[in-house]
Amino acid sequence: MTVRGPLALAGLSVRAAAQAARRDGLRVLALDLFGDADTCEAAEAWRPLGDPARPQIDGERLLGLLARRRDELAGWWPGSGFEDRADLLEAGSALCPLLGTPAEGWRRLADPRTFFERLDAWGIAHPAVAFERPDTALGWLRKRGGSRGGEHVQPAESAAADEAPAPWYWQRWQDGAPMSMTLLCAAPGRACVLGLNRQWHQPQAGQPFAYGGVLGPVGLPGRAGSLLQGVAERLAAAFDLRGVVGVDFIWDEENAWILEVNPRWPASAGLYAAQGGLVRAHLQACLHGRLPEPAQVAAWRPPRLRGLQLLRRPHAVQLDLATVALWARQSDVHDRPSAAMRLPAGAPLCTVSAEADDETALRRRLDARCAALASTLEIPA
Incomplete structure (x- = not known):
């Protein structure tokens, strides 16, 4: 597949995707907050999208950069930081082709009512949720729709009784192992599981569920593989997922309880395809609706745990x-x-x-x- 012009990678931090794109021989315009050394090494140019001390994408700056370079870019690819910015995704799509999940998919995922209603409609298991504070907060978590990284998650009993205007919601604690799926998705509702991963928290002051790390690929026993493949396909169809995405879930030895879907390049993607090929597969899925052959997916999995x-x-x-x-x-x-x-x-x-x-x-x-x-x-x- 020939890609004419650089890809604009936009997000809070785009280092991992930029390095993967460079491994695939693609040109990269990196747009993020930090301009880390290895991000700049992987890109032909870097431009800031905001202040690192304030983790929010500057929408006006992003749209200005896309408008100025729209004639030379092959497209733009949103990463972290757009979880609750569907309007910005739509505005960017009007300037330059969006290479990933469409804005409407992001919008449905960011609205907890819509998200869990869709899971119910598609028969996808998830921990119980409530949109009013439970009478007994013990055993519940308070979360915020359209967030990332676990920093927003709190035990419900630690939240003030009058807190939680939308998009805050409550979710019942689910016992089991925190895990994720790394997926490659294409319309209409097709998905292949690149791998299953173990995740863990790194508690910080006031943030007991902050993301800490991920390892994989890991195996699960029995019918888990076919069950999770079915879940992946239903999620891809319900939210029009495109390209490389991540799904967080709890595994309780029998069922996968879906927590959230990240409709962008997840941290776990860094565990796969060290030899290259994943970004080109992402583009094939987004632009042409093609998914790789099973043998290719198997080749992307590392021989040892990473x-x-x-x-x-x-x-x-x-x-x-x-x-x-x-x-x-x-x-x-x-x-x-x-x-x-x-x-x-x-x-x-x-x-x-x-x-x-x-x-x-x-x-x-x-x-x-x-x-x-x-x-x-x-x-x-």
Whole structure:
């Protein structure tokens, strides 16, 4: 497939997708908040989409960039940060082809009432939800539709009784293992499962369910494979999913309880297709409705377990020039800041990767790597 012109990758951080596109020989215009060193290395140009201290995409800046370069771009591909910005997606689509899930799919996913009604209509299991505060908050979580990363999730008993205007809602706690599916989807309602992944939290002050990391691919017993393939196809049809997307769920040894759908390149995509090919497959799915052959999907799965984990610290840290230079020489350090900076407590500093033959060894390796990197940081007075 010939791609004429660069792809504009837009989001809070587009490093992983930019690197994957470069592996596929594609030109990239990176549009995000951070301009990390490895993002800029993978792109032919980077332009800021807002202030890193305020994690929100500047819509006017995005639309201006798309308008100025619309004649040369092959299209634009939205990532994280658009979960509750369907109107911005529509405006961008009017300027330049959107290479991913259409804006209406994002809108339905961001509205919790619409999302769970569609799951019910399509027979897709999910934990019980309520749109008014339960009489007994114990055993319930308070969540916000159109959010990401778990930072918004709180035990319901810790929320004020008068809190929760839309799109806040409550969801009953579901026992089981936090997991995700990495999917490649194409209209009309077709999907292939690239892999199943284990996820974990990294609790921060006031954020007990903040995203911490992911590893995969992992296997599940019995009928899980066919069950999840069916769930993936129903989700693709219900929300018009296109390209590489992610689905978070709880697995309780018998059922997959769907939590949310991320209609964009998920962190778990970084576990697959290290040899390349996934971004071109994404474009084929979005532009031509084609999905890869099973043999190709199998070839994208790594021979060993692969994991990604965020490095956070519970206190503010100072990243100096010496540490920036040190991290630049580490092949397992990603989302590397491009300059010295002070980072607030709990902020992600970078992502680390590792491989191992089993989950226990992999988690230990990731933890050890994060500890080693943390030792290079200064704690501001």
